[in-house]
Amino acid sequence: MKGNLVFKIFFSILFLGVFLGYSYMHFSSGWFTDEFSETAASISEEGEPASQDTAAAEASVQPTVEPTVEPTEEPGSDLPDVDLTSWEMILVNKDHSIGEDYAPPEIAELDDNGCPVDSRIADALTSFAEGARAEGLSVYLSSGYRPYSEQQYLYQTKIGQVGSAEEAAKIVTPPGTSEHQTGLCCDITDIYRNPKTTDLENTETFQWLLAHCQEYGFILRYPEDKQDITQVMYEPWHFRYVGVEAATYIMENNLCLEEFIALYDEA
Numbered sequence: 001m002k003g004n005l006v007f008k009i010f011f012s013i014l015f016l017g018v019f020l021g022y023s024y025m026h027f028s029s030g031w032f033t034d035e036f037s038e039t040a041a042s043i044s045e046e047g048e049p050a051s052q053d054t055a056a057a058e059a060s061v062q063p064t065v066e067p068t069v070e071p072t073e074e075p076g077s078d079l080p081d082v083d084l085t086s087w088e089m090i091l092v093n094k095d096h097s098i099g100e101d102y103a104p105p106e107i108a109e110l111d112d113n114g115c116p117v118d119s120r121i122a123d124a125l126t127s128f129a130e131g132a133r134a135e136g137l138s139v140y141l142s143s144g145y146r147p148y149s150e151q152q153y154l155y156q157t158k159i160g161q162v163g164s165a166e167e168a169a170k171i172v173t174p175p176g177t178s179e180h181q182t183g184l185c186c187d188i189t190d191i192y193r194n195p196k197t198t199d200l201e202n203t204e205t206f207q208w209l210l211a212h213c214q215e216y217g218f219i220l221r222y223p224e225d226k227q228d229i230t231q232v233m234y235e236p237w238h239f240r241y242v243g244v245e246a247a248t249y250i251m252e253n254n255l256c257l258e259e260f261i262a263l264y265d266e267a
């Protein structure tokens with residue numbers, strides 16, 4: 001009997017030792033096996049809602065588990081290094097008036113019709129138009145820089161036609177809130193078509209301009225699916241210069257300018 005008791009105590013101590021050693025290997029850093037780490041990682045990847053018990057168990061294990069998968073990239077974490085205060089990024093919309101006094105520092109007049117734009121985008125816009133023309137497409141620079149006074153005239157005229165400022169503002173942007181006052185945009189149409197209807201999107205010219213605008217630093221400023229954000233109706237003729245980097249990001253990620261700028265606030 002006495003020998004049996006010694007035997008039991010010996011094995012109890014042995015068992016306790018093995019148990020403690022095993023536990024140490026699992027819960028201290030650097031000791032768990034790869035197999036264990038994969039198992040733990042696969043649990044967190046699947047993202048199954050854990051019960052309170054397993055959540056508690058995972059909480060005690062997780063700090064020791066090295067993630068085997070990189071965390072998913074945050075939206076906007078690959079944003080280009082763009083200076084939002086630069087002239088290229090001026091935002092003008094119904095919430096951001098550019099004021100009565102703003103005018104481009106210098107005006108350039110392009111094409112035979114002398115379409116006026118901010119001279120800083122003249123080369124880019126010329127290359128853009130020439131790129132389309134090189135494909136045999138017809139391009140007409142319909143409207144560029146528009147001074148405050150001209151916008152005011154258009155707006156007042158529209159109020160006279162429709163009877164109220166509220167209704168007029170749905171069609172013509174109130175003075176100070178038109179992007180045309182920056183001289184950084186241009187209405188581009190096919191000269192052979194009725195210039196500014198959404199039918200324009202069916203032209204080869206528009207299809208080419210849409211596909212290539214970012215290569216020249218331009219974006220389609222008022223896309224069809226962004227009207228609730230831009231507060232401007234779909235305009236398949238209005239292209240805005242923002243520089244190649246920003247334009248590429250905006251077009252590739254299907255954004256409007258308001259959404260692009262907001263990404264920098266969130267970052």
Ligand SMILES: [Zn+2]
Nearest residue numbers: 180186187238
């Ligand atoms: Zn326009």
